[in-house]
Amino acid sequence: MPRALILSLQPPGGGGVQARRYAKLLSHLPAAGWEFHVVGPDPRLDAVNPEPCPDQDRFCHYSRWVSRSQRCSIRKNRRRAGSPLHLWFGLRQLIHRGLETVGGHDPQTHALMGLRTTALETAAAIRFDVVAGICPDFRVLEEARAVAGELGKPFIAIYDDPCGHREKGHFHPAHPDRQRAVLAAAAGAVFASPLTLQRYREQALLGTTPASFLPDCFEVGEPPPATAWTGTAAHREPTAAASAPLTLFHPGNLGPWRPIEPLLEAVRRWHMEGLGDLRILLYGYLYEAARTAIRSDPSLRKTIKVHAAVSNERSHQLAEAADALLVLIGPRHTDNLPSKFFEYLPHATPVLVAGPAGNPLQAILEDLHKGLYCDIESSDAIFNALMTLQGQAGKYRERHRHHLDAIGTYAAPQVAKAWGEAFARFLAVRPLA
Numbered sequence: 001m002p003r004a005l006i007l008s009l010q011p012p013g014g015g016g017v018q019a020r021r022y023a024k025l026l027s028h029l030p031a032a033g034w035e036f037h038v039v040g041p042d043p044r045l046d047a048v049n050p051e052p053c054p055d056q057d058r059f060c061h062y063s064r065w066v067s068r069s070q071r072c073s074i075r076k077n078r079r080r081a082g083s084p085l086h087l088w089f090g091l092r093q094l095i096h097r098g099l100e101t102v103g104g105h106d107p108q109t110h111a112l113m114g115l116r117t118t119a120l121e122t123a124a125a126i127r128f129d130v131v132a133g134i135c136p137d138f139r140v141l142e143e144a145r146a147v148a149g150e151l152g153k154p155f156i157a158i159y160d161d162p163c164g165h166r167e168k169g170h171f172h173p174a175h176p177d178r179q180r181a182v183l184a185a186a187a188g189a190v191f192a193s194p195l196t197l198q199r200y201r202e203q204a205l206l207g208t209t210p211a212s213f214l215p216d217c218f219e220v221g222e223p224p225p226a227t228a229w230t231g232t233a234a235h236r237e238p239t240a241a242a243s244a245p246l247t248l249f250h251p252g253n254l255g256p257w258r259p260i261e262p263l264l265e266a267v268r269r270w271h272m273e274g275l276g277d278l279r280i281l282l283y284g285y286l287y288e289a290a291r292t293a294i295r296s297d298p299s300l301r302k303t304i305k306v307h308a309a310v311s312n313e314r315s316h317q318l319a320e321a322a323d324a325l326l327v328l329i330g331p332r333h334t335d336n337l338p339s340k341f342f343e344y345l346p347h348a349t350p351v352l353v354a355g356p357a358g359n360p361l362q363a364i365l366e367d368l369h370k371g372l373y374c375d376i377e378s379s380d381a382i383f384n385a386l387m388t389l390q391g392q393a394g395k396y397r398e399r400h401r402h403h404l405d406a407i408g409t410y411a412a413p414q415v416a417k418a419w420g421e422a423f424a425r426f427l428a429v430r431p432l433a
Contacts, residue, residue: 004156005123006228007115007144008134010052012060012271021160021192021339022313023053024219024412026060026417034421035059037126039119041066041111045074063120065114069096077163112143119147130187130427132156138163138175139183154187154427157334162196166332168356183209188426190214190419194257194360195335208379212422215364216342217415245277249322250354251340253285257330258376260290263354264300265379266386271299275390280326283318284309289430319344322369323393324371329355331377333336337361345370345407350396352385368406370397 012023022038029036043064053060058407065386076089100107119131131153133144141157148155164173173179183189191197197213200206225273255261263280270278286306294300310318319325320379327341341361342352351371353361362373372388374381389396408414 001030001033001035001036002129002423002427003126004130004132005037005119005126005147006036006132006134006158007119007140007147008038008040009111009115009137011043011062012056020343021216022425025416027054028413028416029420032417034423036419037061037122037128039063039115041114042144043111045071053311061118063111063114063118065110065117067096067105067110069100069102070107070111070333071121072096080216084317103213108139109138109406112137112139112217115140116143116147116157118190119148123147123151128153130154130156130423132158134160135159135163137159138179138182141382142178145182145185147168148277155185156423156426157183157186157189159189159196159200162199164336166335168332169334169358171196171335173200173205176205179205179209183207187429188212188422189334192216193335193337195358198424199335203356207379212418212425213412214422215415216337217410217412218341218342218345219412227338236268245279245323246386246393247279247281248326248389249324249349250282250311250316250319250326250328251278251284251344253309254282254286254287254290254328255285256289257332260286260328261293261379262296262379263382264290264293264304264330266383267303268297268378269301269383271303275387278303278386280304281318281322282306283308283315316344316347318346319349322349324389325349325351327351327353327355328354328376329359329361333362334358335425337364338408339404341365342410345410348397350389350393350400350402352389353389369396369403370407371396 011310012026012194025038037059038394039061040063042064045064045066072089072281076086076093079086079089084239104411128151129146131144131151132155134143135141135158144157162171162173163175163179164171184207186209189206190210191200191211191213192215194213197211225324267278267280280303282304284405291306294306325340325344327338329338337360341353351365353365353371353373354376355373356360365371365373372385373383
């Protein structure tokens with residue numbers, strides 16, 4: 001069975017979006033004829049909420065090359081803001097960062113050196129047939145190409161995110177010559193968004209290198225019981241009354257690049273028009289300007305509750321209990337396909353996606369009949385989507401069972417099979433050593 005050695009700064013077990021994407025695949029890839037072994041920083045040192053993934057000991061090879069300033073930053077972020085331990089680790093972070101600056105130590109370069117060292121140590125113990133790297137950071141791709149060259153193996157580039165600046169309908173690649181050089185050396189390339197793949201082709205970054213779009217996936221198994229609150233989701237009829245309560249659940253962090261001000265305007269209008277009980281539950285970080293706006297408005301405080309991030313298992317309970325899953329895509333990120341959309345596909349819970357025009361997720365959402373897509377910058381569009389959900393959430397739940405085959409194409413075993421086929425196709429012109 002061929003094996004791939006994959007370098008990543010967000011390895012499975014790390015708790016990040018990219019980490020979850022590969023954690024769901026690793027145990028299914030052997031059935032698809034491949035083993036993926038991922039090298040990355042030890043998540044116990046490099047993640048706020050590390051979560052072990054299946055077969056972690058077998059497929060994950062962790063580097064402990066994590067700078068002291070970064071370790072203190074992670075420990076600080078695990079504590080309540082303003083608490084004694086939060087302040088203590090924040091002070092230590094500043095001290096270590098100062099010492100690192102004086103000594104010419106760069107945490108990112110240090111982490112990349114750790115990837116390279118751990119990759120070569122792992123390759124000395126296990127025979128690999130191909131080496132891959134995951135962007136971001138783009139330098140990981142360059143490091144993976146160098147390791148592949150040292151081992152005499154083919155190299156594959158994986159773009160979970162493009163390298164460059166995105167602004168609505170435009171993409172400005174960073175280091176275009178370096179990216180062309182990396183992709184020209186690659187046996188193949190994988191992109192997490194079809195629009196990113198299209199842009200790389202249009203801007204002549206990809207050249208003749210074969211490439212595939214491979215989506216995120218969901219783990220197989222029965223959804224956990226809805227034990228979060230006494231909601232209406234599981235009991236709502238397809239033709240619910242317009243005044244029925246409506247609860248939306250959003251998992252994951254919301255930075256200022258995903259502005260929620262139009263959503264806040266839609267909530268204010270909802271209350272002005274007296275449309276009933278609306279609850280929006282946000283789990284994870286929310287940028288300070290939005291927090292301030294919610295705190296200063298009684299109607300927003302009543303509707304929007306911000307909670308700390310929860311475990312993956314708990315998030316599925318919350319998704320099952322909600323009337324709708326809320327997915328927000330920043331206006332600049334036309335190519336972005338949020339992992340949370342795929343993660344919760346097994347639930348009958350409908351999805352409200354607010355994002356920019358032209359995002360590929362709109363077509364996927366409509367094909368699966370999973371919910372509604374609206375403009376993230378239009379409070380009117382968001383308000384109308386909320387109105388539709390209030391009356392039709394039950395209908396969307398009913399539709400779910402009629403589209404299980406289409407939804408099943410995004411299950412981890414099926415997506416793992418697609419990864420195996422893509423790697424085999426890339427290497428067909430470069431036989432394994």
